[in-house]
Amino acid sequence: MIDVRLLRANPAEVRAALARRGDPELDQVVLRAQAADDRLREITARRDQxxxxxxxxxxxxxxLRREGDVEAAEALQGESRELGSEESVLAAEHDSMAADLRELLLVIPNIPNADVPDGVSDADNPVIAGPYLPEGGEEGFAEHQRVPHWEIGAQLGILDNERATKIAASMFTMQRGAGATLARALCQYALDSNADAFEEVRPPTLVSTATLTSTGQLPKFADDAYAIERDDLWCIPTAEVPLTSIHAGEILDQAELPLRFMAYSPCYRREAGSAGRDTRGMLRSHEFDKVEILALSTPEQAPVLLTEMIGRVERMISSLGLHHRAIEICTGDLGQSHHRSVDIEVYAPGCGQWLEVSSVSWFSDYQARRADIRYRPLDDEGRPQKGTALVHTLNGSALAVPRVWAAILETHRQADGSVAVPEVLRPYMRGIERIG
RNA sequence: GGAACGGUGGCAGAGCGGACAAAUGCAGCCGCCUUGAAAGCGGCCGGCCCACAAGGCCCGGGGGUUCGAAUCCCUCCCGUUCCGCCA
Structure with a gap:
């Protein structure tokens, strides 16, 4: 959520900043929120009086009762009773207005950072690092590398999506043999590579409605998530969801910040808006594995952490012998909760596509306000200051398995049709150096 | 799933219809004392709404009874223990 107080104090600024996202209907929502806030404060004042x-x-x-003056007491009780019914009317009005305001605030997206470039769609996202490609660029790959991973997977018997579909439904995948081992190895490698700074967590992968609201998936994007209605739980679309809420409703000490967490988890996405897209291979599926890294920080620490986390992802991709570039997400393409976001894309020579394998994002206090995660700020001398402040949250995929799996098959395919396993993964694969 | 007992401030723990935002202890902060520290002494010491103050709200969540609820009633959630079931 954005800060209502900011909207109250500088409505013009907030509206201008949000206008950069290019959503023509957004301004109306902001104006309605502003009106609801005005009305709410008016009702609150009267109710409190x-x-x-x-x-x-x-x-x-x-x-009076202690003094035994029953008659006088009863007279006042009568007056109080009347006020009481007046109060309950105003209280009801207050509650419904507060609910209205919250509903509006929950769908207003985050304010983009001033450094985020203007743009209307993903076509306007500038490349900010790379592309790091071999000699000859996208054309510089050998003929034997120009085979899509679904064909490689079928040839080597390590991808069996037909049977995954039989067992579950379309858009589910299944890796077998060395393919399954490779998928697992990627997770373990990603966890080990970030263990120097991040605490490993094995979180719940089913979460409450409140938890899924905190990170921004609800209420607006309910169609994208799998719901388990009978138990009022949701399947997580990313470990970002449970990790962000670890400290929900808590007040942290500034000295503990930044807090850093990482988790392997399966991720579940209905892909409601992308039916029929990327239906082959491993590019898009309803269930996939990912290692997520995440931090809770002070506002001052946040931009530094963003840079650090981007660097971690880039090094990981490079260490696997893959070719990548970094993309800055423009205002028109920025996710609802995002304050600033950078995607890492890997070039897959077999399908001839840049694949988004990671998105590293800074959420400012947007998620923290929803999740109510605060800290006690310290002054320059290290003494606690009065009051509390919201933390900033950041997260990114350290490694999303399916697309990296695909890029490895295509990039490391040899002339004889086998796939060379990147050196760093071999210890996690019982020493396997080559698939096929 | 059944039964019993619980859920109060950072922690521990009193309060069980009115003067309670809530005793007390620990932790924390400021000062005195001290060469420094500990101990001791004095003070401060939860959060939220509201521009501040005034005022209001918060004793797991929600609802009710009452002039008045941390305290009584209902309901939901969570925890502990025992039983059942189970990896």
């Missing part, structure tokens, strides 16, 4: 009077009368009644 009545409550103050009722409290005063009740104290007086107590005193």
């Amino acid at each position: 009545i409550r103050a009077r009722v409290n005063e009368l009740s104290r007086e009644v107590g005193r």
Whole structure:
């Protein structure tokens, strides 16, 4: 959520900043939120005045009763009772107005960072690092590398999506033999590579509605998530969801920040808006594995962490012998909760596509406000300051398995049709150097 | 799933219809004392809404009874223990 107080104090600024996202309907929502906030404060003030009077009368009644003046007490009780019914009307009005305001605020996206470039769609996302390609660029790959991974997977018997579909439904995948081992090895490698700075967590992968709302998936994107209605739980689309909420509702000490977590988890996505796209191979599926890295920080630490996390992802991709580039997401393509976001894409020579394998994002205090994650700020001398402040959250995929799996098959395919296993993965694959 | 008992501030733990945002202890902060520290002494010491103050709200969530609820009633959630079931 954005800060209502900011909207109150600088409505023009907030509207201008949000206008950069290019959503023509958004401004109306912002204006309605502003009106709801005005109305809410007015009702609150009136309600509180009545409550103050009722409290005063009740104290007086107590005193009179102790003194034995029943008649006077009963007179005041009558007055108080009348005020009470007036109060309950205003209280109901207050509650429904507060709910209205919250509903509006929950669908207003985050304010983009000033450094985010303007643009209307993904076509406007500038490349900010790379592309790191072999001699000759995208054309510089050998003929034996120009085979799509679904064909390689079939040739080597390590990808069996036909049977995955039989067992589950379309858009599910199944890796077998060395293909399954490779998928697992990628996860373990990613976890081990980030263990120097991140605490490993094995979180729940089914979460409550409140948890899925905190990170921004609900209420707006309910169609994208698998719901288990009978138990009022949701399948997580990413480990970002449970990891962000680890400290929901808590007040942290500034000295503990930044807190860093990483988790392997399966990720479940209905892909409601992308039916029929990327239906072959491993490029898009309803269930996949991912290692996520995440941090809770002060506002000052956040931009530094963003840079660090991007660097970690780039090094990981390079260490696997893959070719990548980094893309800065423009205002028109920025996700709802994102304050600033950078995608890492890997070139897959077999299908001839740049594949998004990671998205590293800074959420400012947007998720923290929804999840109510605060800290006690320290002053320059290290003494606690008055009050609390919201943390900033950041996260990124350290490694998303399917697309990296695909890029490895295509990039490391040899002239004889086998696939060379990147050196760093071999210890995680019982020493296997070559598939096929 | 059944039964019993619980859920109060950072932690521990009192309060069980009125003067309670809530005793007390620990932790924390400021000062005194000290060469420094500990101990001791004095003070401060939860959060939220509201521009501040005034005022209001918060004793697991929601609802009810009452002039008045941390305290009584209902309901849901969570925890502990025992039983059942189970990897």
